[in-house]
Amino acid sequence: MSSKVAIVGVGCTKVGEHWDKSLRQLFLEASLKALEEADVDRVDAIYVGNMASATINFQQHLGALMADVMGMRGVDAVRVEAADASGSAAVHQAYMAIKSGQAQTVLVGGVEKLTDARPADVEYAAMMSERSEYVVYSGITIAGLNAIQTQLYMDRFNARYEDIVNFAVNDHRNAAGNPYAQFPFPITVERVLESPPVADPIRLFDTTAPADGAAALVLCPLETAKKLCDTPVVIEASVLATDGVNPYERDDVLTLTSTRVAAERAYRTAGITPRDVDVVEVHNTSSIMGVLALEDLGFVEKGQGWRFVAEGQIALNADLPTNTLGGLKARGHPWGATGVYQLVELTWQLRGEAGGNQVDGAEIGLAQSVGGLGATTVVHILRRWH
Amino acid sequence: MSAPAVRREIPYRYRLMGTKCLNCGALFHPPQRICPKCGSKDLVEEELAWRGRLVAYTVIRRPPKGYEDYKPYIVGLIELKDGKLILAQIVDCDIEEVRPGLKLEATFRRIREDGKSGIIEYGYKFRPVIEWNWQKKPNPEK
Amino acid sequence: MKPLSAVGIVGYAGYIPIYRIKAAEIGRVWGTGCKYPIIEKAVAAIDEDATTMAVEAARYAVARAQINPEEIGAIYVGSESKPYAVKPSGTIVAEALGISSQLLAADYEFACKAGTEAFQTCIALVASGMVKYGMAIGADTAQGRPSDELEFTAASGAAAFIFGKKSEETIAYVEGTHSYSTDTPDFWRRPEEPYPSHYWRFTGKPAYFKHVLSAAKGLMEELNLTPDDFDYAVFHQPNTKFPLAAAKMLGIEEEKIKPGLLVPIIGNTYSASSPLGLAATLDVAKPGDRILMVSYGSGAGSDAFSFVVQEAIEWKRPLAPPIAAFVNRKKLVDYACYTRYRRKLRK
Numbered sequence: 001m002s003s004k005v006a007i008v009g010v011g012c013t014k015v016g017e018h019w020d021k022s023l024r025q026l027f028l029e030a031s032l033k034a035l036e037e038a039d040v041d042r043v044d045a046i047y048v049g050n051m052a053s054a055t056i057n058f059q060q061h062l063g064a065l066m067a068d069v070m071g072m073r074g075v076d077a078v079r080v081e082a083a084d085a086s087g088s089a090a091v092h093q094a095y096m097a098i099k100s101g102q103a104q105t106v107l108v109g110g111v112e113k114l115t116d117a118r119p120a121d122v123e124y125a126a127m128m129s130e131r132s133e134y135v136v137y138s139g140i141t142i143a144g145l146n147a148i149q150t151q152l153y154m155d156r157f158n159a160r161y162e163d164i165v166n167f168a169v170n171d172h173r174n175a176a177g178n179p180y181a182q183f184p185f186p187i188t189v190e191r192v193l194e195s196p197p198v199a200d201p202i203r204l205f206d207t208t209a210p211a212d213g214a215a216a217l218v219l220c221p222l223e224t225a226k227k228l229c230d231t232p233v234v235i236e237a238s239v240l241a242t243d244g245v246n247p248y249e250r251d252d253v254l255t256l257t258s259t260r261v262a263a264e265r266a267y268r269t270a271g272i273t274p275r276d277v278d279v280v281e282v283h284n285t286s287s288i289m290g291v292l293a294l295e296d297l298g299f300v301e302k303g304q305g306w307r308f309v310a311e312g313q314i315a316l317n318a319d320l321p322t323n324t325l326g327g328l329k330a331r332g333h334p335w336g337a338t339g340v341y342q343l344v345e346l347t348w349q350l351r352g353e354a355g356g357n358q359v360d361g362a363e364i365g366l367a368q369s370v371g372g373l374g375a376t377t378v379v380h381i382l383r384r385w386h
Numbered sequence: 387m388s389a390p391a392v393r394r395e396i397p398y399r400y401r402l403m404g405t406k407c408l409n410c411g412a413l414f415h416p417p418q419r420i421c422p423k424c425g426s427k428d429l430v431e432e433e434l435a436w437r438g439r440l441v442a443y444t445v446i447r448r449p450p451k452g453y454e455d456y457k458p459y460i461v462g463l464i465e466l467k468d469g470k471l472i473l474a475q476i477v478d479c480d481i482e483e484v485r486p487g488l489k490l491e492a493t494f495r496r497i498r499e500d501g502k503s504g505i506i507e508y509g510y511k512f513r514p515v516i517e518w519n520w521q522k523k524p525n526p527e528k
Numbered sequence: 529m530k531p532l533s534a535v536g537i538v539g540y541a542g543y544i545p546i547y548r549i550k551a552a553e554i555g556r557v558w559g560t561g562c563k564y565p566i567i568e569k570a571v572a573a574i575d576e577d578a579t580t581m582a583v584e585a586a587r588y589a590v591a592r593a594q595i596n597p598e599e600i601g602a603i604y605v606g607s608e609s610k611p612y613a614v615k616p617s618g619t620i621v622a623e624a625l626g627i628s629s630q631l632l633a634a635d636y637e638f639a640c641k642a643g644t645e646a647f648q649t650c651i652a653l654v655a656s657g658m659v660k661y662g663m664a665i666g667a668d669t670a671q672g673r674p675s676d677e678l679e680f681t682a683a684s685g686a687a688a689f690i691f692g693k694k695s696e697e698t699i700a701y702v703e704g705t706h707s708y709s710t711d712t713p714d715f716w717r718r719p720e721e722p723y724p725s726h727y728w729r730f731t732g733k734p735a736y737f738k739h740v741l742s743a744a745k746g747l748m749e750e751l752n753l754t755p756d757d758f759d760y761a762v763f764h765q766p767n768t769k770f771p772l773a774a775a776k777m778l779g780i781e782e783e784k785i786k787p788g789l790l791v792p793i794i795g796n797t798y799s800a801s802s803p804l805g806l807a808a809t810l811d812v813a814k815p816g817d818r819i820l821m822v823s824y825g826s827g828a829g830s831d832a833f834s835f836v837v838q839e840a841i842e843w844k845r846p847l848a849p850p851i852a853a854f855v856n857r858k859k860l861v862d863y864a865c866y867t868r869y870r871r872k873l874r875k
Binding site: 249 | 391395398399412414415416422423441442443444445446447448449450451452453454456459461463471472473474475481486497498509
């Protein structure tokens with residue numbers, strides 16, 4: 001069994017509307033960058049993270065398809081699906097493949113191509129993460145589910161929507177410095193509140209937009225990594241945990257138990273506490289999910305997340321720099337690719353390559369990736385290797 | 387829309403059938419065979435309460451495919467009298483008058499339809515409770 | 529026609545959707561004069577149809593009947609606005625109520641009298657001993673062609689009646705029923721046509737009045753009764769004028785039809801029209817009261833019934849909402865919302 005798994009190459013496309021690029025081309029573009037950076041031509045296995053290729057692109061069998069695209073026929077390749085945590089779940093599989101000794105070098109890519117469908121079809125595909133016959137049946141959307149969470153949170157913790165949406169404002173501020181971001185411009189709380197209602201109280205500028213994108217990593221054992229590059233980044237923990245798919249049959253509707261469970265295990269495995277984390281990426285389909293994530297990852301007490309965010313403590317130069325390159329809101333949320341984007345961005349931070357958004361002295365990064373409304377959480381803890 | 391899949395859900399959609407765990411008392415809708423809370427396999431079918439109150443709601447203004455005709459519509463989280471939380475559309479209620487605490491009861495409605503020629507999916511939604519009082523005779527003459 | 533053994537109503541209820549449109553609002557759009565056949569009519573919500581309303585009425589009827597729904601052996605739904613051209617509504621109602629699959633079920637069509645045909649079938653099945661209880665439902669989301677006179681009145685509603693052998697549980701028993709039918713094309717709808725057609729004043733004297741009066745007189749003759757023997761009367765209600773005129777022609781005082789005269793405030797609910805009128809009348813009747821009910825279906829025919837109210841009305845009545853609860857529960861919509869709710873917009 002290998003001792004540690006390291007990231008030796010990363011790559012991604014810009015998140016946005018790639019009208020001229022297919023699912024395959026996006027995957028190829030991000031993967032070539034990662035492979036070139038790692039200086040690797042062939043891998044032992046490919047894991048493809050994707051949520052909706054069947055419903056949006058009428059394409060399944062992405063493992064074999066992408067192996068073929070990459071010119072690696074014969075390789076072990078499979079698609080991994082865990083709703084919009086598919087990308088991080090694919091990384092988790094890649095991590096286990098190396099840990100087990102089955103593979104030495106692994107390419108893992110998350111890819112999503114949503115602009116091939118109309119918005120109503122995209123909403124419907126997004127809802128496939130929830131219980132189809134009962135939650136989807138009600139006609140609710142992801143924004144709607146987030147809206148109910150927001151309402152419950154405001155009622156229970158006496159928070160205001162204008163405080164909570166500071167999370168989206170923070171994302172946009174950070175995205176302005178990210179050339180790969182979908183929405184690289186700052187916004188204000190007023191702009192969020194003045195944008196059209198999507199699912200009351202949630203406004204358009206507090207939701208993600210349909211996007212295309214791909215991100216890729218090349219992973220290998222740390223021993224190999226040291227030979228391949230000067231700045232390997234180590235995956236100290238890769239944990240996946242699940243919860244009830246129906247959010248209203250969980251112990252508490254405002255607790256992401258899968259996040260709590262995954263985070264506790266990850267901290268234990270990495271031998272750290274939340275206080276040791278220098279930079280964080282969380283899964284904020286709307287601001288409320290970002291706030292809940294900060295609480296359930298143990299960075300702030302339950303019910304205090306909104307205050308933490310409103311006080312600016314998640315800004316680049318503050319206590320807990322969060323979503324430093326734009327997060328789901330502004331870097332963008334190409335579902336199955338998002339979890340891999342988070343790890344690409346953390347790798348940049350830990351290597352000191354985050355440009356104007358660099359967090360000084362970043363040593364430890366944490367990424368939380370969620371499927372749906374929290375039925376899956378994947379937590380990764382990365383550390384800069386000296 | 388799949389006719390066989392829609393038919394399978396009839397007891398849970400038309401009559402709010404769920405299951406109750408005999409060990410820990412938790413209610414599940416749709417039914418669970420094994421209790422996800424305590425692991426018990428001792429569950430029985432139980433009809434959920436038909437009345438409850440609104441806990442939180444949202445107004446869907448950008449609906450998914452199949453629900454466009456109904457927009458804007460209210461989706462609420464309802465706490466039934468048996469304590470079960472259930473998500474459902476709220477009908478017969480204006481957006482301006484919906485508020486947490488509203489007393490609601492189940493009603494039988496169209497959920498969506500598979501185009502002009504496909505099947506119609508029916509099931510529960512909730513509406514403000516229809517109050518009536520027989521003490522006040524509607525027509526006291528004769 | 530008299531059943532061989534005594535049969536009666538053991539449970540009844542109605543359902544009227546919450547939305548209303550004023551006749552004047554329809555008149556505003558089409559520039560019609562100021563004299564309208566009714567005040568306002570009930571409009572089903574966008575997610576309601578004849579079947580959903582049938583379920584609502586049926587649930588309340590079962591609650592009022594205080595019977596185990598599994599003992600209902602027959603369901604007949606009368607409607608001219610079935611959501612499916614082919615596929616029964618009764619089976620959907622049965623599933624929604626948890627009724628056993630040992631069930632006779634069919635949908636009836638006879639314009640506005642499909643609901644009372646269902647009455648007769650259930651009465652006969654119970655009287656013959658073939659079923660213990662039979663449920664008859666009239667339910668419609670009637671549609672009038674935009675700008676047509678019918679648009680002012682064509683409304684939505686449902687009523688459900690459960691029949692069983694006469695006993696202490698019986699709300700009102702059936703003395704007899706009498707039907708009168710001829711081939712009179714006063715109103716019709718061809719397949720694939722969304723709206724019915726009608727032949728203007730031909731719907732009156734040779735159609736509505738001829739059939740309603742013939743059935744009523746036939747029933748009274750058969751039962752050896754006179755108009756004065758009835759405490760209440762309910763006639764099919766295509767508009768406010770016709771039932772009032774029919775009562776007058778038969779020599780029945782206006783007061784006797786008032787409790788069941790819903791058309792001015794809910795419109796013509798087609799198959800549900802006279803059944804809802806009967807339900808509203810039962811809401812106020814006393815034990816011993818005799819009620820005349822005459823439906824009318826274009827094409828054409830009328831079913832007349834005589835019911836005698838029993839003691840059980842007193843304790844069963846409070847078990848379900850009165851028709852007045854639905855009449856008073858209303859939200860006015862404008863013509864734009866109405867066209868949306870009734871799916872008249874082309875997409």
